[in-house]
Amino acid sequence: MKGIIIYKGKYGATRQYAIWLGNILNIPAVVAGSEAKGDLESVDYIILGTSVYIGKLQLRQWVEQHQDLLLRKRLFLFLVAGTPVSEKEKLQEYIAVNVSAEIRSRCSCFFLPGKLVFNKLSLPDKILLRMGSWLAKKRGENIVMTDYNHVSRELLFEIVDAVGKLNEAAIK
């Protein structure tokens, strides 16, 4: 089966996962917006990769714009976030708020931990993160502001497994 990865992030965590995944599955990993229309039409499945900023998925607009095409494909989505993967409800909520019910119903979702290097953020993002963290605290939640890097190739095993099963089913 033919597949493609379409991803959007800001500081490299999503890109890193997309590149690893592309190498493992031997499929192209393309930044959202750089794909040719034919790239999407010709594939059986699409893996969407996105990070989240103050509750908004980076890929949200692209998914909205390509909804009709996406509804004709088998879909996988990986979400890269600062929220720990153990906080499934919160992570699922990000997807529920940003992705339509039709797309969600045909999409297998996976959660991957991201990375943050505060000094490398743009000034608007530094300010946004401070504000977001302050607002989250008021809601009794937590947005981490200290540096972390949990990006790891091994964490892709679940999504690789799921795509592998799809390929196996197609051969049988």
Ligand SMILES: Cc1cc2nc3c(=O)[nH]c(=O)nc-3n(C[C@H](O)[C@H](O)[C@H](O)COP(=O)(O)O)c2cc1C
């Ligand atoms: C301004 C800002 C806002 C963020 N907002 C959230 C958020 O709402 N929820 C969350 O789980 N992580 C949040 N994060 C963490 C990012 O999702 C995380 O750093 C991720 O690895 C970024 O991936 P990227 O470099 O591919 O964009 C935020 C980070 C920044 C800098």
